[in-house]
Amino acid sequence: MLKELFISLLSRYTDDVVLAESLWKDLQKKYSARNRHYHNLSHLDHIHQDLVSIKDRIMDWDMLLFAIFYHDYKYNILKQNNEELSAKKAVIVLNTLGIDQDRINLCEEHILATKGHSISENQDVNYFTDADLAILGSEWNAYKTYFTKVRKEYNYYPGLIYNRGRIKVLKQFLDMPRIFKTDHFFIDLEGRAKINIEREIELLSR
Known part of the structure; x- marks a missing residue:
């Protein structure tokens, strides 16, 4: 395709x-x-x-x-x-x-x-x-697969260092006035994206 x-x-x-x-x-x-x-x-x-x-x-x-x-x-x-x-x-x-x-x-x-x-x-x-960024607003299982694959790409870094850096990146998205700039994506994905990101931060902070 x-x-x-x-x-x-x-x-x-x-x-x-x-x-x-x-x-x-x-x-x-x-x-x-x-x-x-x-x-x-x-x-x-x-x-x-x-x-x-x-x-x-x-x-x-x-x-x-x-x-x-x-x-x-x-x-x-x-x-x-x-x-x-x-x-x-x-x-x-x-x-x-x-x-x-x-x-x-x-x-x-x-x-x-x-x-x-x-x-x-x-x-x-x-x-x-x-x-x-649409993956951020996907269903949790798809989002989990996404961040698991991203972690594999960063396997050079030990957990403590990776987790700290990843949390920083994720919080930058939460600090934006809105993650999705267009109404098309914002309406469908914004709420779920924030929930996913907060949930991942919680997992990384354990």
């Missing part, structure tokens, strides 16, 4: 099937790395599924799609610049495809916004970052 979606997206900008296949294999390799327990192809698919139902509200669907595919291209738990490096990769690819600079800038903005998930003046960006 994801491969067909990506190849179809590329076909709107290039007829070079060799290039398209090469770009897909590169993505597939990155997102299928052994350390990718949560930030993998399934994560990309979930974001797409959460957004495709509101496709008609998105001003530039293609740039949002490129952002989905490249926003976690670089993922190293020991680094603080994953979003910047992922955005840089997307910019290189989109330049190769000859896409207009203003649209490239939009894709870059999408990806960089996942660093802090702050509200944007661009509603497309808000829809994208909301979808990236």
Whole structure:
């Protein structure tokens, strides 16, 4: 499904099937790395599924799609610049495809916004970052699976250090005026997300 979606997206900008296949294999390799327990192809698919139902509200669907595919291209738990490096990769690819600079800038903005998930003046960006966080508002069993997979990605860190850092991140979400910036996601997910986060903090604090 994801491969067909990506190849179809590329076909709107290039007829070079060799290039398209090469770009897909590169993505597939990155997102299928052994350390990718949560930030993998399934994560990309979930974001797409959460957004495709509101496709008609998105001003530039293609740039949002490129952002989905490249926003976690670089993922190293020991680094603080994953979003910047992922955005840089997307910019290189989109330049190769000859896409207009203003649209490239939009894709870059999408990806960089996942660093802090702050509200944007661009509603497309808000829809994208909301979808990236949609797992927070899932049913408890799905949420538990999510944070268990994230813990595996951070298995380099011992429990005490990880728990302290994770709690800090979770409390940052609770301190936001609202986790989800768009009404579409806020109405359905905000309440459950806060309950899930508070419950995880309680588990981590034991």
